Amino acid sequence: MSQFGGQRTKSYCNFEGANTAGKETDDIEKFNHWSLSYENSWWQWFLFDRLQRRVLNMAKKGTAPNTVLDVGCGTGRLLRKARKYWPEAQLIGVDPASGMIESARRLTPDAKFYVGQAESLPLPDAKVDLAFSTASFHHWQDQEKGLREIKRVLQVGGLLFLADFWLPFGLSKVTHYFQSNNPSAIRETFWRVGFRVRDQRKLWTLWQVVTVGERC
Numbered sequence: 473m474s475q476f477g478g479q480r481t482k483s484y485c486n487f488e489g490a491n492t493a494g495k496e497t498d499d500i501e502k503f504n505h506w507s508l509s510y511e512n513s514w515w516q517w518f519l520f521d522r523l524q525r526r527v528l529n530m531a532k533k534g535t536a537p538n539t540v541l542d543v544g545c546g547t548g549r550l551l552r553k554a555r556k557y558w559p560e561a562q563l564i565g566v567d568p569a570s571g572m573i574e575s576a577r578r579l580t581p582d583a584k585f586y587v588g589q590a591e592s593l594p595l596p597d598a599k600v601d602l603a604f605s606t607a608s609f610h611h612w613q614d615q616e617k618g619l620r621e622i623k624r625v626l627q628v629g630g631l632l633f634l635a636d637f638w639l640p641f642g643l644s645k646v647t648h649y650f651q652s653n654n655p656s657a658i659r660e661t662f663w664r665v666g667f668r669v670r671d672q673r674k675l676w677t678l679w680q681v682v683t684v685g686e687r688c
């Protein structure tokens with residue numbers, strides 16, 4: 473991704489695959505900076521909004537959640553769309569970038585937002601019926617830990633819709649960010665942490681893979 477308020481630093485061009493704490497801090501700073509223009513970014517119509525609509529459409533069939541969580545929620549756009557599907561549900565968003573959360577709170581007053589990371593969610597056990605994460609997974613410092621946390625906050629039988637970049641034809645090798653995002657590796661991590669994989673779809677035109685896990 474290249475638009476972060478026009479800034480591009482070495483962590484976005486790191487071909488060595490290093491996964492350091494410094495990278496995480498850089499990421500959060502970039503997202504704080506981007507939060508100022510995020511709502512008007514062309515990435516919204518080009519990718520993020522389309523992706524959110526696709527996963528919400530997948531999720532709406534047969535679900536009537538009381539509580540909906542978005543991990544790496546940015547400015548809360550997915551949750552604002554979710555409100556149309558589930559008008560009564562409690563909506564919760566978590567994101568480590570405080571700038572994103574500030575905008576989310578302003579734009580989505582009927583939802584609760586917390587500054588926090590996937591790897592340590594500021595929520596009690598078994599609180600959530602339906603969880604989403606779109607275009608965020610490749611930023612997580614410890615993806616398995618993040619998935620374990622989502623499992624912890626989901627009720628038994630609750631569903632997670634995780635969508636993230638998937639670059640076919642070995643293209644993921646051009647950046648360390650997407651190397652762990654191959655569909656079979658994601659399925660294996662889901663199984664390892666205790667999700668039953670209910671579905672996995674490649675959205676070719678959006679270069680995304682959506683994995684649906686049920687908390688066992």
Ligand SMILES: C[S@@+](CC[C@H](N)C(=O)[O-])C[C@H]1O[C@@H](n2cnc3c(N)ncnc32)[C@H](O)[C@@H]1O
Binds near residue numbers: 524569589611
């Ligand atoms: C490209 S944005 C996508 C935001 C939103 N899901 C959307 O579709 O508009 C990625 C988001 O992931 C967040 N993020 C980065 N590291 C994270 C982590 N460890 N846990 C949860 N979210 C993280 C960033 O702060 C950023 O808001």
